[in-house]
Amino acid sequence: MIESKQIYYHDYHELKSLAEEWGVTLFGVGDVRDILNTFELLPKDISDGLVYGISMGIRLSGRIMESIKDGPTKLYYYHYRRVNIALDQVAIMITNHIQRSNFNALPIPSSQTIDWENQRAHLSHKAIGVMAGIGWIGRNNLLVNRDHGSLVRYVTVLTDMPLKVDSPSKEDCGECTECMKICPVGAIKESFNDYNRDLCLERLKWFSKKYHIGHYICGICVKVCKGKKPL
Numbered sequence: 001m002i003e004s005k006q007i008y009y010h011d012y013h014e015l016k017s018l019a020e021e022w023g024v025t026l027f028g029v030g031d032v033r034d035i036l037n038t039f040e041l042l043p044k045d046i047s048d049g050l051v052y053g054i055s056m057g058i059r060l061s062g063r064i065m066e067s068i069k070d071g072p073t074k075l076y077y078y079h080y081r082r083v084n085i086a087l088d089q090v091a092i093m094i095t096n097h098i099q100r101s102n103f104n105a106l107p108i109p110s111s112q113t114i115d116w117e118n119q120r121a122h123l124s125h126k127a128i129g130v131m132a133g134i135g136w137i138g139r140n141n142l143l144v145n146r147d148h149g150s151l152v153r154y155v156t157v158l159t160d161m162p163l164k165v166d167s168p169s170k171e172d173c174g175e176c177t178e179c180m181k182i183c184p185v186g187a188i189k190e191s192f193n194d195y196n197r198d199l200c201l202e203r204l205k206w207f208s209k210k211y212h213i214g215h216y217i218c219g220i221c222v223k224v225c226k227g228k229k230p231l
């Protein structure tokens, strides 16, 4: 038993160092059994038995985020897309690495909202990130990491490779209200449970038209969220 545990620990650290070598800033693994029923758009036969969620994040460029004043910029849009592609590439490489060890792995694309009106996706990268100890759900309804705030984008790989799991984060936003103060439509409230996704979505649509960006992005509440350790 002790011997097999050591093998799992070795796999965790091996995957983590490979991911970091490929550009990942944050890495964690969560036991996702308790949130399997929220993977509503993933066919059961595809996700069956994949109870470990590998959460990986790449930090956004601070200088590009500084370009955001009162709405998304083209620079942010291109960066956002490139970071998503980089995450998807890392997820594919981690998937192949796991499969070479004769386990199953399922990469979930980083930006994969299928139904924007209802904000539905295959799974929530944020929820996996919480289970993997990466951070907590902030007032801005995003995953917040203590060192990097919300300035990170994420991808998930589900697997049945039995890995060491991290403990879910027990932190929260504390006294910080930076995102509440700056949201142009007042969508962010004291509790993330009261976050108004309709107000936010309307503003994203407006930005998309105003700045001719073919995507629903904003970046304002991402930019100001610096977690517990301001950079």
Ligand code: SF4
Pocket (backbone or CB within 6 Å): 140, 182, 183, 184, 185, 186, 187, 188, 199, 200, 201, 203, 204, 217, 218, 219, 220, 221, 222
């Ligand atoms: S993305 Fe923009 S509109 Fe939506 S909550 Fe954040 S700051 Fe407000």
Ligand code: SF4
Pocket (backbone or CB within 6 Å): 138, 139, 140, 141, 144, 149, 150, 173, 176, 177, 178, 179, 180, 224, 225, 226, 227
């Ligand atoms: S800006 Fe502050 S209040 Fe808003 S999500 Fe980040 S840590 Fe929480």
